[in-house]
Amino acid sequence: MPKLFLKNALLLATFDDAEREIPDGALILRDHLIEAVGTTADLIPLAHDADQVIDLRDHVVLPGLVNTHHHMYQSLTRVTAQNAELFDWLRTLYPMWARLTPPMITTSALVAMAELILSGCTTTTDHLYIYPNGVRLDDAIQAAQQIGIRFHPTRGSMSVGESQGGLPPDRVVEAEPAILRETQRLIETYHDADPFAMLKIAVAPCSPFTVSEGLMREAAVLARSYGVRLHTHLAETVGDVAYSLERFGKDPAHYAESLGWVGEDVWHAHCVCLSTEGIALFGQTGTGVAHCPGSNLRLASGIAPIRAMLKAGVRVGLGVDGSASNDAAHLINEARLAMLVARVKETPGDPAALSARNALRIATRGGAAALGYTKIGQLAPGMAADVVAFDLNQIGYTGALHDPLAALVFCAPTQVSYSLIHGRVIVAKGVLTTLDLPPIIEAHQAFARQLARGE
Secondary structure, rough: OOOEEEEEEEEEEEOOOOOOEEEEEEEEEOOOOOEEEEEHHHHHHHHHOOOOOEEEOOOEEOEEEHHHOOOOOHEEEEEOOOOOOOHHHHHHHHHHOOOOOOHHHHHHHHHHHHHHHHOOOEEEEEEEOOOOOOOOOOHHHHHHHHHHOOOEEEEEEEOOOHHHOOOOHHHHHOOOOHHHHHHHHHHHHHOOOOOOEOOOOEEEEEOOOOHHHHHHHHHHHHHHHHHHEEEEEEOOHHHHHHHHHHHHHOOOHHHHHHHOOOOOOOEEEEEOOHHHHHHHHHHOOOOEEOOHHHHHHHHHOOOOOOHHHHHHHOOOEEEOOOOOOOOOHHHHHHHHHHHHHHHHOOOOOOOOOOOOOHHHHHHHHHHHHHHHHOOOOOOOOOEEOHHHHHEOOOOOOOOOOHHHHHHHOOOOOOOOOOOEEOOEEEOOOEEEEEOOOOHHHHHHHHHHHHOOOOO
């Protein structure tokens, strides 16, 4: 088994239970596990037989970040419907997404994953819920296996089209029996229940305004019969809440509860308009939330009350959401936005509402908890060797190195210098090692132009 010695870190932030921050920090990794954590001086005697040594002088080192919500295919349709709210934005984009093909899904996933990895992400989910022209979730899984990211995709779905009172056009919805069969196939083919698994599957009907109550219930039964997790969009906008009240007679949180969609195996995206009662319900049941501040600001949906959620014990993680509603997939930037918007969510405002460290904790431990992982999100012996390092010897951090960890969040976001996923070096000196990016970007640009032209 290969043994790696990471040494001389300016600061190593463990995000372990003791919240240790170690100046001149070091790690020993063996195979896919963290073997030892400490100062460089402490670990040098244990590292004499290391197969590879990486000097991280001037770097801040932390656990790989966890992305809890994404739509990777949307990287093909960035900067579209620039001034629209959620429902109008979707109505504009559904016809474009109806022309997606399997190669488009694989290529857009590679671009999205590369962007995430370079921002410090080592574990990500993806919510693919539209399946035209032979598209399958396998197309995104292929990309993850090629690039080397820890992947927790969700089999999304839409079954209620416009003719039945839903939002999407009828041509992009699926029959519910086919959705359930395909979801079962994916679980049986790919899901790995091991705590260190590189690939897990979750079940994810898209939203209350695109699927039936019956599908939501049957999806929950299917997921729990296989021990996999459940995911959907919930309470994203005022319009979303109004739809739920009018159609189901319940607010989104209690509608979810009535269908069996609360519990430690469930996480919901957005929850911008979650009621006080809904927050308490989620806290009591261990239900998770993917906080997506960039997307929620872009679509003018609002700011999720994550401070209240955290106080209630809700498992909150960060999500970049799709690159057609965020237009970026940078998790450090999302942590920065989370910190900043939490400070204006309160009335009259509270500059201590969310610290830089708490924002990073949401991006690491919080994301791991929301997705149900016990072996990622912290740097400690026996945990997964998912490690990222940012070089702070850059102009954007000058004057801030008295607190390098806070500098990573407060200052301008940068790309990762090193990323190790499952003990494998995926980024070295800022360069992705598993993918030749230029031809992927070229193909991606061609596909994006094709969609924009209506072809």
